[in-house]
Amino acid sequence: MPKNISFRDRTRALTRRHKIAVAGVATLGAAALAFSAVPGNAEPTTSEAASQAQTHVAYSTKPIKDVKASVTDQLASASLKAEAAKAKAASKAAAHKKAEAAAKKKAEAAHKAKTASRSAERAAVKPAAAKTYSNNLHGWISESLDIxxxxxxxxxxxxxxxxxxxxxxxNPNAINGWDINAINGVPSKGLLQVIPPTFKAYHVKGTSSNIYDPVANITAAANYAADKYGTIDNVNSAY
Structure with missing residues (x-):
């Protein structure tokens, strides 16, 4: 049979444990009462703060997305503006180049026209080459006709x-020494046998004053015939 165990010691020990347990329960109860007694405007608990933080984080993502979209839109707008500015600059450069080409072409045309005008003026101012005639009957008649x-x-x-x-x-040196004019001392001379007084009266300015000069003689005789007969073509005999 076991020895008698002192219940006093065991009771004392249990009582000490019980006291500790009771004290712990009491402490927890007091803490619970303290937390339940916190007013509505007091600081939130750790769990509430965490919940609120999560709530704020959840709602804060939307404005961040909006900001990102706004930045993207601004970048796109800036890119479009840059492209538009580049296109405008290119168009302006092309228009400037075209204007320069047109101005150059116009200047060249004006230069050509001015050169042509000067050439025409020189041609107009430049005296025509003197016409030459052969020193024979054909040449004498031709020159006289021009005069x-x-x-x-x-x-x-x-x-x-x-x-x-x-x-x-x-014969430009021919002299009539037998007709009435010769008898009167004024013989006919030259190609068309003109007497000196008639040659002097009908001499054409610009020709030689020498009665034996072929062109001067022909022209003076034609001038006399035109006055007396209308034209040398109407003379068919001595005149």
């Missing part, structure tokens, strides 16, 4: 040639 035309004296090549051949046979 007659300038002076308004009528006559043709045929009329001049025909009368010259009848009067002097084409």
């Amino acid at each position: 007659m035309k300038a002076k308004g004296i009528p006559g043709s090549y045929n009329g001049l040639y025909r009368n010259i051949m009848r009067e002097s046979s084409g």
Whole structure:
């Protein structure tokens, strides 16, 4: 049989444990009462603070997205503006280049026109080369006809040639020493046998004053015939 155990010691020990347990329960109860007695405007508990923090974080993502979208829109807008500015600059440069080309072309055209005008002016100012005539009957008649035309004296090549051949046979130094004029001391001379007084009266300015000069003789005789007969073409005999 076991020895008698002192219940006093055991009771004392249990009582000490019980006291500790009771004290702990009391402490927990007091804490619970203290927490339940916290007013509504007091600081939230740790769990409430965590919940509120989570709530704020959940709601804070939306404005961040909006900001990101706004930045993206701004970048896109800036890119479009840059492209538009670049296109505008390119268009302006092309227009400037086109304007320069047009101005250059216009200047070249004006230069060509001015050069052509100067050339025309030089051509107009430049005297025409003097017409030359052969020193023979054909040349003499041709030169005389040009003078007659300038002076308004009528006559043709045929009329001049025909009368010259009848009067002097084409000899510019021919002299008639037997007709009435020769008898009167004023013989007929030259291609168209003109007496000196008639040559002097009908001499055409610009020709030689020498009665034996072929062109001067022909022109003076044609001028006399035009006054007396209308034209040398109407003369078919001594005149």
